[in-house]
Amino acid sequence: MNYLIETYGCQMNTAESASFLLVLKERGWVQARNKEDADLVLINTCSVRATAERRVRGRIAQYEALKRKRPFTLIIAGCMASRLGDTLKTDYKAVDYVMGTASRPLFPHILEALEGGIPFVEDTEKPAFSFAPFHLEDGRFCSFIPITHGCDNFCSYCVVPYVRGPEISRDPAAIFAEIRLVAEKGAREIMLLGQNVNSYYWDGGSVGKNLDFPRLLEAVAAEIEKTPIRWIRFLSSHPKDLSTRVIRVMADRPAFCRHLHLCAQHGSNAILRAMNRRYSREQYLELVDEIRGAMPDITFSTDMLIGFPGEMKEDHAQTLDLMERVRFLYAYMYHYNPREGTPAFEMPGRIGQGLKRKRLGEVIALQKQHTLELLQNRVGSRETVLVEGVSRRNAEELLTRTERDERVVVPGKRCMIGSFAELTLESLWGNTFRAKELSLCPGD
Ligand code: SF4
Known part of the structure; x- marks a missing residue:
């Protein structure tokens, strides 16, 4: 039988799609040549921005049209599935199963039913969340290793804590086993993944007694020395939780790549407060200085959210100033879109679409200039x-x-x-x- 997986959103979703792939391959399923050829289409969705959800809805509508011509099974997985649940089935008759991030363990059971030609009947008791084993795709050398799931930070604009639930740290024994497995499959680099990897904490037994993120990093660095893996990265880091101990571990071990994605989101203290980010621009800049002091050759990338409710001209200027001071190698830059169910949705002072776009344009132009200057300085290295x-x-x-x-x-x-x-x-x-x-x- 043939499958097709479409993935939207962050690296976490890419990792989770790879685990679906592992289950499919183990059961003998083959990748479809195109959507006309697939017995099963799985869309792994993202809910972070309204635009991401709109794009997925467009895709579902396309599959709905295709399903009028021939039968196949359509599964909606990921964050949108968690957020909207069975309303997706009501909105789109073509959707057969809605599988949120916590219901992923149901996937093999759905496949078993499909293979037997019978409908899958979901138990009323939902399965407990478990980390899915990852599979390194053929021809890939960087393996994503999820270490946490969910988020406890509740940034005021973000749906992730509501969609993915509270943060859960993964058993270190499973992390090390997966590192060994992907090393055997040819990985040369690993990326430890989580919404906020810095708050990883495990206290579950002899391997992981009081294991916080710096200690996990030390243990992972020791583990990869027994394998052909040479580089370690991690994503995402919340600036409020990235400690001096993490910086020291990175600086002392050459396996840690000299690149860090450190989400700033904004440069103004007033907006950072409204976003519930729990650090100030001064603390962010001090952290960057501390990291550069320990690893002078490191590059930074970031996320910037422009046009948050209440953003004044002066706040926007602070963002541009923070970018000048840090000089990111690259940035993911967005303008704010209200997300129902988040505290920011209720906030006064929404910025008009035209002004948001103008400010975002300025941020993008400045970032392009920084990227170019940083790269030009590297020629000859x-x-x-x-x-x-x-x-x-x-x-x-x-x-x-x-x-x-x-x-x-x-x-x-x-x-x-x-x-x-x-x-x-x-x-x-x-x-x-x-x-x-x-x-x-x-x-x-
Ligand atoms: S840290 Fe903030 S932005 Fe990131 S996932 Fe958690 S709530 Fe969302």
Whole structure:
């Protein structure tokens, strides 16, 4: 039988889709060539922004039209499924199953029913949440390893705590087992994932007594030394929880890539307070200074949310100023859209669409300038890269990435894919470096 998975949203969803894939492959399902060919379509959805939900609704409507021509099973999974539940079935007759993030353990049972040609009848008792085992896709070398699920932070604009529920930390024994497994499958880099990885905490037994995030990082760094994995990243970091101990562990261990995604969201204290972010711009900037003091070559990326209710001209200027001070390598920049059910939805002082767009345009323009300047300053550097695959533009060239999260294209042989290599950043083309040649690192 054939399947098709569509994934929207964050890396967490990518990791969760990979775990669906693992279940499908283990049961002998094959990827469909296209949607006309699929017996099962699974849409793994995102609820963070209203636009993400609108896009998914558009896709469901398309599948609804297709289903009028031929039968297949449509499953809606992920955050939208958790948030809207069975109303999705009422809105779209084509939807067969709605599987929120907590009901993922039902997936093998749904497949079993499909394989037997019978409808799956859901038990009234919902299964308890469990972390799904991850599967490294063929041809991929960076493996996502979820370490927490859910969030307790309740930023005033965000639906995640309501959709994914309270934060749960994963058993370290399962984390280490998964690291060993993906290493066997060819992973060279891992990304520890969670809504706020810094608040990881496990107190469940001999492996993990009082295991907080810095101690977990030390243990993971020790674990990968027994494997071919060389690089570790983690995402996302909440600035209020990123401690000096985490910085020290990163600085002391070369396995931690010199790149950090540190969500700022805004540069004004008044707006950060209204967002319930629980840090000030001064604390954010001090944290960046502390991290740079320990790892001078590190790059930062961030999220910026523009046009939050009550945002004055002066607040917006503070965001631009914070960006000037930090100089992020790249940023995910959005304007605020009200999300029903969040405290911000009720806040006065909504900013008009035109002004939001104008301010967002200014933020994007400044970020583009910073990205370009930072990258131009790097031309001439000698770098270690992970060879990730073939360049999309030229089959004779390889696509590689530095530990600072910069893309480099270089001529090379396909047998080098999945290896670490050294090269010189010769020139810049858009936001991608070009190199003339690469040489494999010792042992690769
Ligand atoms: S930290 Fe804030 S923005 Fe991030 S998932 Fe939690 S509530 Fe949402």
